[in-house]
Amino acid sequence: MTHNIPDIVIGRLPIYLRELRRLQNEGNKMTTSSHELGQHLGISSAQIRKDLSHFGEFGKQGTGYHINYLIEQLRQILHLGTVWPVALIGAGSLGTALAYYDGFKPRGFEIRWIFDNAPGKVGNEINSMVVQPLEELEDTISNNKIAIAIIATPARAAQEIVDRLVGSGIKAVLSYAPLHLTAPDGIHISYSDPVTELQRMSYYLES
Amino acid sequence: MTHNIPDIVIGRLPIYLRELRRLQNEGNKMTTSSHELGQHLGISSAQIRKDLSHFGEFGKQGTGYHINYLIEQLRQILHLGTVWPVALIGAGSLGTALAYYDGFKPRGFEIRWIFDNAPGKVGNEINSMVVQPLEELEDTISNNKIAIAIIATPARAAQEIVDRLVGSGIKAVLSYAPLHLTAPDGIHISYSDPVTELQRMSYYLES
Numbered sequence: 001m002t003h004n005i006p007d008i009v010i011g012r013l014p015i016y017l018r019e020l021r022r023l024q025n026e027g028n029k030m031t032t033s034s035h036e037l038g039q040h041l042g043i044s045s046a047q048i049r050k051d052l053s054h055f056g057e058f059g060k061q062g063t064g065y066h067i068n069y070l071i072e073q074l075r076q077i078l079h080l081g082t083v084w085p086v087a088l089i090g091a092g093s094l095g096t097a098l099a100y101y102d103g104f105k106p107r108g109f110e111i112r113w114i115f116d117n118a119p120g121k122v123g124n125e126i127n128s129m130v131v132q133p134l135e136e137l138e139d140t141i142s143n144n145k146i147a148i149a150i151i152a153t154p155a156r157a158a159q160e161i162v163d164r165l166v167g168s169g170i171k172a173v174l175s176y177a178p179l180h181l182t183a184p185d186g187i188h189i190s191y192s193d194p195v196t197e198l199q200r201m202s203y204y205l206e207s
Numbered sequence: 208m209t210h211n212i213p214d215i216v217i218g219r220l221p222i223y224l225r226e227l228r229r230l231q232n233e234g235n236k237m238t239t240s241s242h243e244l245g246q247h248l249g250i251s252s253a254q255i256r257k258d259l260s261h262f263g264e265f266g267k268q269g270t271g272y273h274i275n276y277l278i279e280q281l282r283q284i285l286h287l288g289t290v291w292p293v294a295l296i297g298a299g300s301l302g303t304a305l306a307y308y309d310g311f312k313p314r315g316f317e318i319r320w321i322f323d324n325a326p327g328k329v330g331n332e333i334n335s336m337v338v339q340p341l342e343e344l345e346d347t348i349s350n351n352k353i354a355i356a357i358i359a360t361p362a363r364a365a366q367e368i369v370d371r372l373v374g375s376g377i378k379a380v381l382s383y384a385p386l387h388l389t390a391p392d393g394i395h396i397s398y399s400d401p402v403t404e405l406q407r408m409s410y411y412l413e414s
Contacts, residue, residue, distance in 0.1 A: 007407075014406035019387060041387050079409045086405075093304035098401070100300050103385055107402040108409065147412055148405065172408035174401055178310055179229060180222065180248050188411055190404040194305070194381055195314040197397040198293075198355065199221035200214075201379035202286045202315065204395055205354055 005054045012051055015041060017074040018107075024067050033064035080108035087141060087170075089161050090152035091116035091124070091131045094176055098152060099126045111150065113140055137161075141168035151175040162189070212261045219258055222248060224281040225314075231274050240271035287315035294348060294377075296368050297359035298323035298331070298338045301383055305359060306333045318357065320347055344368075348375035358382040369396070 019040055023032055034045035034052075041048075052058050052070075055077055059065040075081060086104070088095055088111045099111055114126055117134040124131045132140065140146070149170045151158050158177035165173060172188040175181055178196075181189055226247055230239055241252035241259075248255075259265050259277075262284055266272040282288060293311070295302055295318045306318055321333055324341040331338045339347065347353070356377045358365050365384035372380060379395040382388055385403075388396055 010410050011403075011407045013410070014403035015387065017406070018385060018400075018403065022386060040389075042389070077410065078406045079412055080406065084405070084409060084412075093300075093307050097300035097304040101401075103402060104405075107406070109402065109405050148408070150401070171412055172405070174404050174408070178225060180226060182247075182249070188408040190408055192399050192401060192404065193225075194308075194357070194399060195310060195316065196218075196221035196225065197381050197399065198291070198311075198316050198379070199224070199285045199287065199314070200218045201355070201381070201395040201397055202291060203217050203220070203284065205286055205291075205378055 009051045009054060012043070012047075013074055013078055015043075016048065016051075017071065017078065020067055020071045020074070024071060030068070031064045031066055032070075034059070036064075075108075078108075082108075084109050084148050085112045085144065085146055086110060087113040087115065087137075087146050087149045087165075088152060089115045089134075089137070089149060089165075090154075090176075091118075091121045091126060092152065095152035096126055098150060099129065109148070113144075113146070115140075137164055138168040141165060141170060145169065147171045149173050151177055153177055155179045216258045216261060219250070219254075220281055220285055222250075223255065223258075224278065224285065227274055227278045227281070228314075231278060237275070238271045238273055239277075241266070243271075282315075285315075289315075291316050291355050292319045292351070292353055293317060294320040294322065294344075294353050294356045294372075295359060296322045296341075296344070296356060296372075297383075298325075298328045298333060299359065302359035303333055305357060306336065316355070320351075320353070322347075344371055345375040348372060348377060352376065354378045356380050358384055360384055362386045 019037055034048040038045040038048050058070050058073055086109050088098060091114050099114055104110055114129050114131045115134050115137050116122060116131050121131050122133045149165050151161055153161055155177045158175060159181055162173060162181045162183055166183050166187050174190045176192050178193045183189055226244055241255040245252040245255050265277050265280055293316050295305060298321050306321055311317055321336050321338045322341050322344050323329060323338050328338050329340045356372050358368055358380060360368055362384045365382060366388055369380060369388045369390055373390050373394050381397045383399050385400045390396055
């Protein structure tokens with residue numbers, strides 16, 4: 001049942017989960033509907049029902065979705081039953097901001113290792129973690145069976161880092177470096193580049 | 208010719224531009240092809256040709272695209288002829304990292320105003336900008352005709368900030384706050400939430 005689901009569907013599940021958590025935190029109701037979710041998220045209710053139907057029957061016509069139950073189902077589907085330990089490469093200002101970000105752990109991830117190659121940064125403590133030298137990258141990744149890494153290095157360093165991460169067993173990479181990275185099949189790479197986001201919006205603006 | 212182009216096509220143009228810039232910086236050739244671009248970006252050459260064909264004829268069968276020319280065309284299409292001034296709301300660690308990020312200006316954007324409401328932050332200098340109090344938000348946005356803002360506040364503050372920004376004339380918002388924001392038609396909102404990116408990848412990982 002969960003085979004060959006389009007990546008774009010998978011990409012919406014975290015958005016649904018985030019919105020359900022918000023409703024849960026508001027705490028004034030037990031159920032919601034595809035209509036209500038869709039209105040909040042700017043997604044059609046039919047799309048939401050279709051997306052969720054890939055994974056089973058989570059709601060009933062008329063009564064909608066039980067918020068707590070749907071959250072638990074989405075957490076299982078997205079493999080968020082445990083907190084994933086994450087390695088961070090790059091201890092510059094962005095890397096430091098990520099290391100201090102308190103939004104990861106409640107949602108399933110925890111940065112537990114930080115690497116950099118600058119002598120002025122290695123050995124420093126950031127949010128109770130000691131910045132490790134890049135030479136220790138491979139051993140640390142493989143010895144701790146780390147599956148997920150975040151890259152916050154300059155663009156020129158990122159592809160080599162990806163190659164080393166993948167060679168050490170990393171399966172998923174979130175990159176803040178502003179370039180496309182290549183990796184073997186089966187390795188997942190996501191990108192965060194504020195400028196491409198701004199540029200896709202400036203298209204619509206009058207200059 | 209440039210009407211009703213799907214947003215997903217617009218979203219790929221900055222990726223093409225970024226890759227073309229990389230080729231330009233490498234400096235060892237004048238032309239490229241949809242095949243070469245596609246190989247680097249993991250996008251089919253047919254898709255690239257189709258995307259670009261929305262905007263005109265940029266290459267010739269056999270000779271491909273002139274890199275410099277295509278860059279200039281994409282810059283025009285995306286309205287990057289001038290540097291867009293940007294207001295940043297939130298001077299925490301992420302906001303500070305964004306304020307120091309040197310990747311904006313070469314690609315068409317410049318953070319020129321920073322706002323926060325914390326007494327310990329207002330008046331501080333970050334990358335030669337003085338953090339302004341939030342009370343000055345509306346006047347600053349409207350007096351300077353600022354069109355683009357970046358939100359790096361906690362989630363709970365973000366919707367109110369969007370409302371105030373839109374009321375002052377902002378047309379495009381890049382939000383780092385982990386929630387869906389609502390805005391009137393015609394206002395463009397992009398999101399950057401590392402956790403939704405990590406969650407869409409953890410789906411594919413064995414837990």
